[in-house]
Amino acid sequence: MRHLLIALLGLLLAAPSALAAPKSPPFTLFPVIGGASYTNDYGDPRGSGVHEGNDLLAPCGTPVIAVVPGTIRLDWGSRSGWMVTLVGRSSWYRYIHMGVAGDRSSALAKGLRDGSRVKEGQVISYVGRTGDAQRAPCHLHFELHYDRPAVSPYRWLRQAAIVQPNADDPAMATSSSQATLRISGTVQWAATSGGEGRLVVRARKVSCSNGDGVNRRGPIALRAAPELVASLRPGAKITVTTAPATLTSEMLEVRPLAWTAARVS
Ligand SMILES: [Zn+2]
Numbered sequence: 065m066r067h068l069l070i071a072l073l074g075l076l077l078a079a080p081s082a083l084a085a086p087k088s089p090p091f092t093l094f095p096v097i098g099g100a101s102y103t104n105d106y107g108d109p110r111g112s113g114v115h116e117g118n119d120l121l122a123p124c125g126t127p128v129i130a131v132v133p134g135t136i137r138l139d140w141g142s143r144s145g146w147m148v149t150l151v152g153r154s155s156w157y158r159y160i161h162m163g164v165a166g167d168r169s170s171a172l173a174k175g176l177r178d179g180s181r182v183k184e185g186q187v188i189s190y191v192g193r194t195g196d197a198q199r200a201p202c203h204l205h206f207e208l209h210y211d212r213p214a215v216s217p218y219r220w221l222r223q224a225a226i227v228q229p230n231a232d233d234p235a236m237a238t239s240s241s242q243a244t245l246r247i248s249g250t251v252q253w254a255a256t257s258g259g260e261g262r263l264v265v266r267a268r269k270v271s272c273s274n275g276d277g278v279n280r281r282g283p284i285a286l287r288a289a290p291e292l293v294a295s296l297r298p299g300a301k302i303t304v305t306t307a308p309a310t311l312t313s314e315m316l317e318v319r320p321l322a323w324t325a326a327r328v329s
Pocket residue numbers: 115117118119205206
């Protein structure tokens with residue numbers, strides 16, 4: 065009996081941490097339209113506590129979207145400024161420092177009010193610097209919650225699709241835009257292992273089809289089909305075009321193996 069009680073107690077204690085570490089992404093869209101610059105600043109010391117989200121830097125007025133379907137709430141706090149809370153089915157989100165101080169309508173997208181239902185990808189608010197961010201650069205303070213304490217959204221932000229404005233419907237973002245990368249340089253290394261090709265290009269010039277400046281030189285590791293890398297020799301000049309893909313932060317930063325080579329010449 066005593067052992068059973070101890071086992072039950074163990075289960076109860078284990079349950080919250082199991083909930084806090086989901087296997088599937090809680091969200092798959094990047095909250096700021098067009099992306100943002102950010103670092104892994106979750107947990108950094110801030111004033112009397114720790115930083116409970118990630119600061120996503122983008123110009124004031126940049127639209128932000130609902131990362132999941134849900135219901136929105138609007139609150140004002142002296143530290144948070146305008147705060148939009150998005151309550152989804154199994155997670156909820158805080159969007160902090162929104163809009164312009166003293167102007168409630170600046171903190172919610174047109175047609176929305178406190179309590180509105182929103183769709184995934186719907187524009188809900190705008191980047192600002194309200195509350196204690198008045199002297200900080202314009203940014204969205206973004207929090208992910210399953211329960212009271214926030215958990216780090218960072219790893220999901222890295223993998224989230226960066227959405228673009230939707231010309232046909234300004235109330236919604238579009239994540240259908242795909243981009244390719246063109247890399248010129250020399251082959252540093254090419255090999256096949258376990259049926260998968262790997263290619264490292266010493267890049268001289270990198271450009272992205274969506275016009276984003278990709279400032280990257282030096283070695284870039286790519287995935288590739290085995291037949292594509294079979295004939296490549298180290299030192300050879302090469303231009304690689306990648307397979308079209310939906311942009312993520314990892315892709316914009318050209319992280320190792322973020323892109324797949326589709327054509328070489
Ligand atoms: Zn912050």
